[in-house]
Amino acid sequence: MRVMYDEMVAQFVRVLHKHGITGDDADLSAKLFADASLEGVYTHGLNRFPKFIASIQNGSVKVHARAVCSESYGMLERWDGLQGPGNLNAWICMKRAIGLAKQHTVGIVALKNTNHWMRPGNYGHLACEHDCIGLLWTNTVPNMPAWGGTDAKLGNNPLVAAIPHDEGPVLLDVAMSMFSYGKLEKYKREGVLCPVDAGFDAQGNLSRDPAKVLETHQVLPIGYWKGAGLSLALDLIAATLSGGNSTCQIGKLPVETNLSQCFIAINLSSFPDRQALKRNIAATLEDLQASVCREEGTAVHYPGQGMQQVRKENLELGIPVDEGIWKSVLEA
Template identity: 25%
Template sequence: MAQLTVGSATELAKSLLKAAGVPDQEADVTARCIVASDRWGIGSHGLMRLPFYLARLQAGGIKADAKLKVVTDLPSLVVFDGDDGLGHWQLQKAAEVAAERAAINGIAAVGVGRSNHCGALGIYVWPMINRGLVGIAFSTGPAVMPPWGGNSALLSTSPIAAGIPTNPPTVVDLATSAVARGKIQAKAQAGAELEPGWAFTKDGSPTTDAKEALAGMLAPLGGVKGYAIAVLVESLTGMLVGPSLAKDIPDMFASEQDANPQKISHFIIAIDSAKLSVDGENTRTADFSALVNAAGGRLPGANRSNPERPDNAENITITDSVADQLAQWSTKLGI
C-alpha cells in the first residue's frame, strides 16, 4: 500500500488532468472530488478511477474542454447539457446552482445530461449541507442490473445520495445494486473473490469471480425493493434528463469503448430546510441526533469529512497497483 497526503494526491490528480487537456479550474474541482472519495475510504471511486478517466480523455470519450450549456433556465429548475465533459466538476457546479436557487425559492432542481461518471455521489450533497440546506442527488451509468425477474442488464447501479444539515451532517450515499461496481473493479484488480449474492455472470448465474461479474450483472440491493428504487433513479436521470438510457451508456472499464462518450445524466434537488417545518423553528434535528447517539448508534455518514474543506496534511492510502498506474500516466503525460 502507498501513502500520500491529501494535498499531494490532489496536486498529482490535477496535474494529470491538466496534462490531458482539462482546463485549470475544472481540473482542480475534479481532483478534489476524486481525492475526497479516498479520504472517505471509498477507494473504488477515488484515484483508482483516474487512469480510466485519463484513457477516456485521450481517446475522446470525455471532452477535456467541455462547457456546460444551459438548456432550461427557470427560477427553480435548471438543465445543463454537459457537452461530454467530466462529471465531477459538472455535478459540483449543478449542486452549487441548486443551492443558490433553493436559498431564494425554497426548492430547486438541476439536471445535467450528456455528462460522464462523477465518482462518489455523496460528495455533491455538501454544497447544500454547507449552506444549511437539504440535498438529494441521483445519477445513472452503464447497465449492470437486470429488471426483477429478467435476464439482461437494463439498469445501472443507480446511486442515490442525500444530505441533511444535522450536527454532524447526515450523509446517505448508496448504490441500489447490492454493491457499487467500482468495488467489483477493485476486487478484480486485487484478485479477490466477491461476497456471495453480489453478482451474476452474463448468463445470469451467481458468481463470486470479480472479472466474471464485471462482464456480467449485479444483483439489486434488497431484492425487488432495490430494483424498484433503481427504476426511480433511472426515471429521474436517463429517462427524463437523458439523452441516454443506462443500456446505451458505454462501460468505462471496457477499454475498447474509451472513444465513445458515456452521455450520463445526473439530477440534484436542493431544499431550504428552514422552510419545511409545519410549526416553525424547532430543535428536532438536534433532538434526533441526540437520540441516535443515546441509543448507541450514529447518523449515516457522520464520520465523513467535509469535501469542501480538505485537510491537505491528512494521509490517504492507495494500493500499489493504483500508485504504479498513476506513475505510468505521469511518465506518459510528461509530468
C-alpha cells in the same frame, strides 16, 4: 502504502494539466478525486482517476466543455453537460440547485449529456455545507439485470441523500446494485470474496466471488425486485426531467457517456423551526447509536459518520493507495 493528501492533489493536477484541464478547474477536479480517497471511498478517488484520463483520451469527455443552462422553469432548470468532465459538471449543477433553493426553498437542476460524476458524495457534502438537504442521482450504462432477468437492461444508478447535522452530515451514497462495479473490482484485486452475495455466476447461481460476477455482468439489485424497480424509476425521472438519455439509449452508444442526472437541494434555513429540526435530527441519530451491533458489540453508526475518523486518520498518516494504480499516475 500511503500517500499524503497534498501530494495526491498535486499529482492529479499535474496529470490533468497534461490532458487539457487547467486553472481552477484542475484544482477542483483534483480535489474531488483526492477527497474521495481521503474519506475512504477509494474506488471513486485514486482508483477511478486512470479511467477518467482514459475517457479523455477516447474522446468521451470533452475537456473544455462545461454544463450550461438550456431551459428555466423557476425552481427547476434543465442543463446541458455538453459531454464535459462529469465531476465538474456535477459540482456546477449542485451549486446551482443550492442557489435556486436559497431563492425558492427547493431547487432542482436536471442535467443531460454529461459523464460519470465520480464520487457523488462530494456533492452531498456541498449541499450540507449550505444547510441544504441534497438528493441527487444519475443513470448509467446498462450494467444490471432486472430481478428475474439474465441480460443487463438496468443501470446501477447511484443515489445520494445528504442531511445536514452539526456533528457531521448524514450521507447515504448507494448504487442500486448490491456492490458497485468499482467495489467489485477492488475485491477482485485484493483476492477476497464479497461479504454477501454480489450477483450471479455463469451457471446462474448466486455468488460472492467478484471475478465471477464481473465476468457475467449479472450484479444483484439491492432488495432484489425492489432495487430493480427503484433503478428504473430513478432512470426515468432523470431522463424525463433533463430531456436526456435513458439507460436504454446510453447502452446503444460506443462508450458510457451522455448520462442524465438530477440534483435537488432543499434549503433548511428557510424554515422558521430550523433549530427544532436540528434537535429532532440529533435525537434520532442519538437513539440509533444507542443500538449495539449484533456481531461486533459496538455502537451502530449512521451513514457517513465513519468518514470523519477516516478523514482524520488519512490526513495524519497519508491515504492508503493501491501501489500499481499510484505508480500509473506518477508515470502518466
